[in-house]
Amino acid sequence: MQYWLMKSEPDVFGIDDLKKVKTEPWDGVRNYQARNMMRDQMKKGDKIFFYHSNCDVPGIVGVMKVAKEAYPDHTALNPEGKYYDSKSSEDNPRWFMVDVAFVKKFKRTISLAELKEQKALVDMPLVRKGNRLSIMPVGESEWEYILNML
DNA sequence: GCCAACGTTGGC
């Protein structure tokens, strides 16, 4: 079992949206590092922190899990869509996605500011300056530590 | 293969 963190802008798709729909294809990832993690490492049942970015209080808001392992992100094939990539094709898909399922929403947001204060978490890419990775692995000890902050 | 220009992310 591995642990992850995935970012999303709540204005676009937040934890409440996921709670409503239960499962959701995590489409639109257009970063190779993030793609590789989804395609090569994420396994069904892996747990994921849901992180809200670009909002009033950025931070971790809940937990989800991998419901379906990586498959081609078809939004790359739609010329009308905002995730279109002309270099991707049906035969040779460039981008992949996983399906995620809602697990729980925390009673409160564990804010980025709070996470940054934790000495135990200084090695997390999340709290490092300039980090732009939208999907990142979380160590088991970090996972437990963060849950204990609730 | 280098690197400048440009676009995007995301905190503040």
Next chain:
DNA sequence: GCCAACGTTGGC
């Protein structure tokens, strides 16, 4: 809205 950090693109 600003801007730092970083990834991607494209000329050479």
